[in-house]
Amino acid sequence: MRISGGESKGRRITPPGRGRSAGSAKVRPTSDKVREALFSILGERVEGAVFLELFAGTGAVGIEALSRGARRTVFVDNSPGSVRLIRENVESLGYRERAAVVAKDALAFLRKTARELGPYDIVFADPPYHADEGPKTMEILGSAELSDVFPEGALAAYEHFKKNQAPEIIGRLAKKKDYLYGDTAVSLYVFTETSR
Numbered sequence: 001m002r003i004s005g006g007e008s009k010g011r012r013i014t015p016p017g018r019g020r021s022a023g024s025a026k027v028r029p030t031s032d033k034v035r036e037a038l039f040s041i042l043g044e045r046v047e048g049a050v051f052l053e054l055f056a057g058t059g060a061v062g063i064e065a066l067s068r069g070a071r072r073t074v075f076v077d078n079s080p081g082s083v084r085l086i087r088e089n090v091e092s093l094g095y096r097e098r099a100a101v102v103a104k105d106a107l108a109f110l111r112k113t114a115r116e117l118g119p120y121d122i123v124f125a126d127p128p129y130h131a132d133e134g135p136k137t138m139e140i141l142g143s144a145e146l147s148d149v150f151p152e153g154a155l156a157a158y159e160h161f162k163k164n165q166a167p168e169i170i171g172r173l174a175k176k177k178d179y180l181y182g183d184t185a186v187s188l189y190v191f192t193e194t195s196r
Contacts (some may be wrong), residue, residue: 001060005038006067013060013089030061030126033180038157039068046070049121053165054106059086061124066095074117078105110140118149142171156189
């Protein structure tokens with residue numbers, strides 16, 4: 001796994017099963033192709049942004065954001081192995097001062113902790129494909145309760161199995177476009193002022 005752009009372009013990210021975190025929980029990293037496409041879509045919005053990665057796994061997406069100029073990335077994962085791996089990757093690439101790694105379930109983080117570390121300009125959610133965390137996560141993200149955490153105009157990118165279509169509207173989230181890469185879909189949403 002390599003970083004595809006920015007100041008750390010070409011540098012390696014330690015994948016699951018290697019390094020001190022070997023034996024960590026099963027992780028399905030966002031592929032290099034999807035990651036590169038995502039940042040092509042986000043473009044200049046990443047520069048200076050506060051980036052949130054939910055279900056972070058290796059932290060590759062959030063680290064890519066840091067490489068491409070994000071001001072800060074908050075990584076959230078409930079697996080101790082993944083948390084160790086993210087910390088190793090952040091440390092080895094010199095991003096410790098611009099990163100916060102939170103060992104917590106993504107839904108619990110959104111309900112209880114997100115406000116402490118926000119607000120956020122961009123959120124990336126990559127929940128397990130064949131579980132119900134995805135719809136639940138997007139529902140919480142789109143709730144009016146978090147309007148101060150995800151302000152109007154902020155972006156949400158939701159990676160999911162392409163056969164599980166993402167709704168056009170989820171509370172404050174309005175879908176801009178779906179992007180397809182093999183069996184993977186990335187649905188890009190914008191946060192609106194009020195729920196629809």
